[in-house]
Amino acid sequence: MAQKNSASLEKQVRGGVKKLTEEGKPITNLTVREAIGGGSFRDIGPMLKSIKAEIAAQQQAARQAPDMPEDFHDAASAMWNTAWSLADEIAASERRAHAVESDKLKAEVQEALENCGQVEDERDEAEARAREAAEQVQALTENLRKAELEIAGLNGQLAARDDAEARADKAAAKAQTLEEALRKAELEIAALSGRLAERDDDIVHRTKGAKAQPVSLASSSEEPGQRDMFADADGKDNPEKAVNATAG
Structure with missing residues (x-):
């Protein structure tokens, strides 16, 4: 049953590929699936890959030239040798x-x-x-x-x-x-x-003068109390006081 279904699907896929080729559309898993009205990509993919390889082999075989006839073999060989020699000379120069x-x-x-x-x-x-x-x-x-x-x-x-x-x-x-x-x-x-020295000299000079001319304390011309002014506290005469008084 599975083989029958697989054969039927392969037939559908081939038909879809033929239709797409005639219409000039690309052949892919999606376009083939749409062309056959559905199906699983898991089943369609391997089949489409095999069919495309088969078609490519057929096209390659169709493009191959047929074998050369025996009548033209010698002439072709001579032409080939001549062409090879010319090409070799050109190649040698190059x-x-x-x-x-x-x-x-x-x-x-x-x-x-x-x-x-x-x-x-x-x-x-x-x-x-x-x-x-x-x-x-x-x-x-x-x-x-x-x-x-x-x-x-x-x-x-x-x-x-x-x-x-x-x-x-x-x-x-x-x-x-x-x-x-x-x-x-x-x-x-x-x-x-200097001033002190002069004053000391003056004092000494006056002191000497006072000693040379003592003042008489008992003179009648003395005013009362004048004698006491020239006396010390003990009542004795003091010449220095007298000299100072005179200088004053």
């Missing part, structure tokens, strides 16, 4: 030209390879110079950083020195002021010392 072109291309390739090697050497040298320059830049940058630190330290020292110089200038000015004040004080002390 081969020679191709060989020349091939040698030229090989030479160009070799030159290009040499140029590539030279370029690679130049690239390696450039990379080496670049690395060396980078190292130099790094070293210079480090030296610059150290120099900046040294400059900062020197600037600090210079600022400290300037400050010290300013303080020294102030101290010198103050010392000069003090020296001037000291000189004025010394001059004033000297003047006072």
